[in-house]
Amino acid sequence: MSIKENLKKIKESLPSHVKLVAVSKTKPLADIMDAYEAGQRIFGENKIQEMTQKWEILPKDIQWHMIGHIQRNKVKYMAEYVSLIHGVDTLKLLKEINKQAKKHQRIIPCLLQIHIAEEDTKFGFDENELNEIITSNDIQQLANIKIVGLMGMATFTNDIPQIRKEFKQLKSLFEKTKTVLPDLSELSMGMSGDYEIAIAEGSTMIRVGSSIFGARN
Numbered sequence: 001m002s003i004k005e006n007l008k009k010i011k012e013s014l015p016s017h018v019k020l021v022a023v024s025k026t027k028p029l030a031d032i033m034d035a036y037e038a039g040q041r042i043f044g045e046n047k048i049q050e051m052t053q054k055w056e057i058l059p060k061d062i063q064w065h066m067i068g069h070i071q072r073n074k075v076k077y078m079a080e081y082v083s084l085i086h087g088v089d090t091l092k093l094l095k096e097i098n099k100q101a102k103k104h105q106r107i108i109p110c111l112l113q114i115h116i117a118e119e120d121t122k123f124g125f126d127e128n129e130l131n132e133i134i135t136s137n138d139i140q141q142l143a144n145i146k147i148v149g150l151m152g153m154a155t156f157t158n159d160i161p162q163i164r165k166e167f168k169q170l171k172s173l174f175e176k177t178k179t180v181l182p183d184l185s186e187l188s189m190g191m192s193g194d195y196e197i198a199i200a201e202g203s204t205m206i207r208v209g210s211s212i213f214g215a216r217n
């Protein structure tokens with residue numbers, strides 16, 4: 001199936017409250033334009049340099065989401081235009097995003113990444129660290145960022161009950177966090193292999209790459 005057909009099929013299956021981030025990392029401009037012409041406007045990338053090159057060339061009404069792990073010294077390259085940063089996993093990073101956003105007189109929306117998977121290679125806060133960060137005085141000082149939700153990645157496994165359990169944990173943490181930060185609205189969870197489970201467990205934003213654009217090399 002073509003990119004347009006894949007996209008159409010996925011979009012038709014989504015409840016109206018779920019946003020689709022089309023993950024275009026490693027994919028050429030022509031593929032992104034296929035999706036754009038089919039109406040897609042939100043694209044996710046995991047490398048700041050690659051995302052910035054694409055932003056420079058492609059239509060300016062595309063909303064670029066940074067979904068990958070971020071090096072602090074590269075935040076400056078995306079501060080002008082990035083519309084959501086999914087993978088914020090340290091206070092230091094949040095401070096750097098704030099600093100760079102200020103230079104552009106912007107408020108950059110961010111998601112805090114939560115570690116839910118069993119693998120310890122995946123980045124993110126645990127529950128205690130999350131509580132610490134959302135109740136810290138530091139965070140109130142950061143006028144140029146806005147925490148709008150949480151993001152997580154489930155374990156890479158075929159064990160569906162395991163995946164479901166991890167998404168349930170994240171959803172429950174999301175609800176708890178809302179008691180402290182009532183403006184939280186986004187729960188970014190679910191990828192090509194598990195987004196249906198994620199939606200059933202309360203996702204508001206799925207990040208789908210290979211099911212739209214085909215396998216990556």
Ligand SMILES: *Cc1c(COP(=O)(O)O)cnc(C)c1O
Pocket residue numbers: 023025046067068153190191192193207208209210211
């Ligand atoms: C690559 C990536 C995705 C998309 O993965 P697919 O399995 O191709 O849908 C989603 N989220 C993150 C954080 C990624 O790095």
